[in-house]
Amino acid sequence: MHSVIRKRQGLPYTPPESKGFLANSQLFTSQQVRKEPFPPDELGLAYGTFQYPKLVNQATSSDDELRRKALAHILEMLRGAREVSSLVPVGIVAALTKSAELQHCIESRTFATAALLPLAKDLNGRGAILAQGSATVGALLRLVCDPEPVVRANALAVCLQLSRFRDGARALIAGGCVAVFVRRCSEEKLADQLAAVLAALTMVTDTEAAGLEQAIKGGAIETVCGLVDGKYQLEQPIPAVCEHGFALLRTLTLGPEQKMLAVSQGVLRVLVSMLTPAATYGIDTDPEALHRVATEAAGALMSITAHTESKEEAVKLGAIAPLSDIVHASHDAEAKQLMTNASSTLTTNALKCISNLAECPLGRKQLRTKALPDLKPLTIASEPLVSKHAELATYRVQWKP
Structure with missing residues (x-):
């Protein structure tokens, strides 16, 4: 002492x-x-409960150095649940929102947006963010377009966390997030942030009907189709971009008009090619990432081919061969008792696609030769969803007029 x-x-x-x-x-x-x-910029900490209001006050100080030190200390403190519950009642959300929009200080924006993420993960913190109304949500949506990549990434992470909950998704939609996210899909050049934008847009459209309606009217289908086709990037989109893009496309293609709009954009060719993503990205790419891409591609293909006019187009583009390969690999995995609930999603999506394409005479003819021998054993697969959809696919492939 x-x-x-x-x-x-x-x-x-x-x-x-x-x-x-x-x-x-x-x-x-x-x-x-x-x-x-x-020195006026020295972060002199109080003790006990007095430290929290003092820190919140320093987090909005006009002194740049003091404010940065306070924000850095707050970010460190927010790792603990006790500190979160202590900072929320003294106005931490409003203070972070104010500091997050200081255009002249990149570090303040970085620290403040990073500190909002643990608050968004906490029930009380998330409630405090939403209680601010459009203030914090509006600031986050503006920061999604910030020129600094780190600030954009932090703001996107907070938006993605909020979108996981219905009240958070509603607040984001009310703040105009759909238009912002759709625009960022064609403007963002950093692949990891682009994947985060697609993931957040998928969450808000899947959670709330209002978000889905706004996305469709705002041209999200055309934008996503162009995105996964590489129209907005010089290089082939990374697996994470295609994964989240296909998941979003599956959500967006709800009605027949949306399905045909996606077909008119030429996305069926991309989906068919991504059923075997190793041919596009190379065998050295992470196998789990390739598996997720194929799973979401099959899911989007299943959604689009539920419409009658798109079935024949998919068959002509050669969808039967990769779908049959997936079923064959699933048959082998089931025989070796390697199929799990996580790995069976790709199989289930492929079986749904086969059921759709079997309604097309040309597709049914090809499936009888290429897929039927592997479909029958899957009707008794250990995974309930696989066996259920294998039975339906087998029935439709064997059906005769």
């Missing part, structure tokens, strides 16, 4: 002498106390 007091007074440390209390007291009182004031 002796050294702590001396350090706070700005005095050099002097080891206490072993001459008893009187000698130590004389040594302590003989020193001159620091006369000059403390």
Whole structure:
């Protein structure tokens, strides 16, 4: 404690002498106390419950250095649930929102947006964000378009976290997130952030009908079709972009008009090719990432080919061969008892596609030769959804007029 007091007074440390209390007291009182004031940017912390309002006040200080130190300290504190519950009642959300939009200070925007993420993950913190109305949500949507990549990434992470909950999705939609996200799909050049935009847009359209309606009217189908086809990037989109793009496309193609709109954009060719993504990305790509791409591609293909006019187009584009390969691989996995609930989603989506394409005479003819031998064993697969859809697919492939 002796050294702590001396350090706070700005005095050099002097080891206490072993001459008893009187000698130590004389040594302590003989020193001159620091006369000059403390630097205004020094983060002097209070103790107990007083530290939280003091930090919140410093987080919006006009002094850049003090504000940055306070925001960095708050970000560190928010790793604990107790600190989150202590900072929320004293106005941390409003303070972070204000600092997040300081255009002249990149570090403040970075720290503030990063600190909003643990709050969005906490029930009380998320409630405080939504209680701000359009203030915090509006700021986040503006920061999604920030020129600094780190700030954009932080804001997107918060939006994605909010969109996982119905009340958060509603707040984002009310703030105009759909138009912002659709626009970012054609403007964002960083692949990881583009994937985050697609994921957030998928969440808000899948959670709320209002978000889905706004996305369709706002040209999301055309934008996503162009995105997964590489029209907005010089290079082939990375697997994560295609994965989330296909998932979004599956959500957007709800009605027959939307399905035919997607077909008119030429996306069926992309979906068929991505049923075997290793041919596009190479065998050195992460197998799990390729599996997720194929799963979402099959899901989007299943959604679009539910419409009669798109079935024949998919068959002509060669969808039967990769779908048959997926079923064959699933048959082998089932025989070796390697099929799991996680890995069976691709099989289920492929079986649904086969059921759709079997309604087309040309598709049914090809499926009888290429897929039927592997379909029948899957009717008794260990995974219930696989066996269910294998039975339906087998029935439709064997059907005769």
